[in-house]
Amino acid sequence: MRGQRARVLVISALVAGAVLIGVELLAGSLDYGRGGTAVPCAERRAAFAGGGVDGAVQRIVLDGLEGAACELGTTRERLVLSFSPSTGGGEPITWEPETIERAVRAGLQRAIADSEARGELPGPVAGALSGVARRAPVAWLVEGGRGVGGILDRLGDLLDGGR
Numbered sequence: 001m002r003g004q005r006a007r008v009l010v011i012s013a014l015v016a017g018a019v020l021i022g023v024e025l026l027a028g029s030l031d032y033g034r035g036g037t038a039v040p041c042a043e044r045r046a047a048f049a050g051g052g053v054d055g056a057v058q059r060i061v062l063d064g065l066e067g068a069a070c071e072l073g074t075t076r077e078r079l080v081l082s083f084s085p086s087t088g089g090g091e092p093i094t095w096e097p098e099t100i101e102r103a104v105r106a107g108l109q110r111a112i113a114d115s116e117a118r119g120e121l122p123g124p125v126a127g128a129l130s131g132v133a134r135r136a137p138v139a140w141l142v143e144g145g146r147g148v149g150g151i152l153d154r155l156g157d158l159l160d161g162g163r
Helices: 002-026 052-072 076-082 097-117 123-135 138-142 147-159
Strands: none
Touching: 052 076, 052 097, 052 123, 097 123, 097 138
């Protein structure tokens, strides 16, 4: 009787373990931890919900990179990772520097105009950011402008011709 009880407990534990594994597999455990990239040019909801001018600037940078990536036929993630292939996720840049610069500047200009149309930025701020997007080094723009503080620190220099 005691041996039979032990056998039932062992079989019950094995069945419970098999059921647990089956439930986890059905819930998608094989895909857990796999990263995915978005489809190029796909509509995305706002990537950053922060408020104020700093939040708007961060959304502009993300939206601008999205627009540049779309123009280049890739995803925002792949575009950013391609700037630094040593991060392990990027492929080397396959576009000419002038092409990348044109795409990034155009994407940022559209993102600034969209942000102004949504009422996130007053006209003078949007105009100043457009000036930055036209004149700032693309690498600086891609880094996110170092936040609003970085933009305001450099804004005067950039509008005066980059001195």
